[in-house]
Amino acid sequence: EFFAGPVVAAACSVPRGLELPGVGDSKQIPENEREELFKVITETPGVVWSVRVLDHEVIDEINILEATMQAMTGAVEDVVQQLERPKKVQKQPVFIAVDGNRLPAALKEDSLHGVPIESEAVVK
Template identity: 45%
Template sequence: MNKKERELFQRQRLEEMKQFEKEICGEEAACIAGVDEAGRGPLAGPVVAAAVVLPRDFDVPGIDDSKKLTEKRREAMYPIIKETALAWGIGIVDHEKIDEINILQAAREAMRQAVSEASRKLAAKGMKLDHILFDAMTIEDISIPQTNVIKGDSKSLSIAAASILAKVTRDRMMVEFAAQYPGYGFEKNKGYGTKAHYEGLRTRGVCPIHRKTFLKNL
């Protein structure tokens, strides 16, 4: 599509995702946190979650499920989201904790951290969370009203924004790890099980940030 068609599409997506949140949370919910994670599937590195609370009048087209965006687009949207959000939070659970409690519980813990940080930032402004939208997840020990949204990163604007923050944060961490632990291709595969990654495991063995519970069959 040409530039004009792309801009029209992005504007339509923005309005669709904003409308979805209004229908789920109601018009009275002023502070809605979208929460998503990145890194449940890789063989190495942390799982990272983000929580994002956007203002109701947010009007910047271009946010979508991070998996649908190019790396360049994610990097461009990353500072915009941080600068325009009412609040945001990041949660990180490392490979050791993942091995200890399993990846599902680690993802939930990262989400709790992210929600907690976003809540603190809102409180500092005299505001509080009205509703949380989780991408395909439920966290029982959070008392704030919440909704589990299947494929939420492609339906909810706030979850999509959170998916971008989580993805970019984790990708940057994996690029840094690539310099510390060369030979696995972390700068490209971000810890996922690519051919280059498996070749690195075969020739170099397990490095300090590998998830050992993910490598039992190797």
């Protein structure tokens, strides 16, 4: 019996003007560099992040594409909810770039949890 998974999606919000050199398509980054970038992302003041992991049971139930979309949406929702805390976000749009060729349905809307968003799928 074959099980797929898990599927993992991450999202982060980086303050305007802050650059995180080396951050890009995780499939193009060697594992040791990914681990270092994880430390940079999670330890840099002002960066808000979330990771969602869905196991093989969810994938088997709803399929890999839907599980991926669900994980991406959940990770972005987590970040947006953290940004909703006072003084962390103004009512200017939050830009969301998705590393892939599709946007989850929730990210095609004009807002997420009352926070204006602009989204685009970016394929490298």
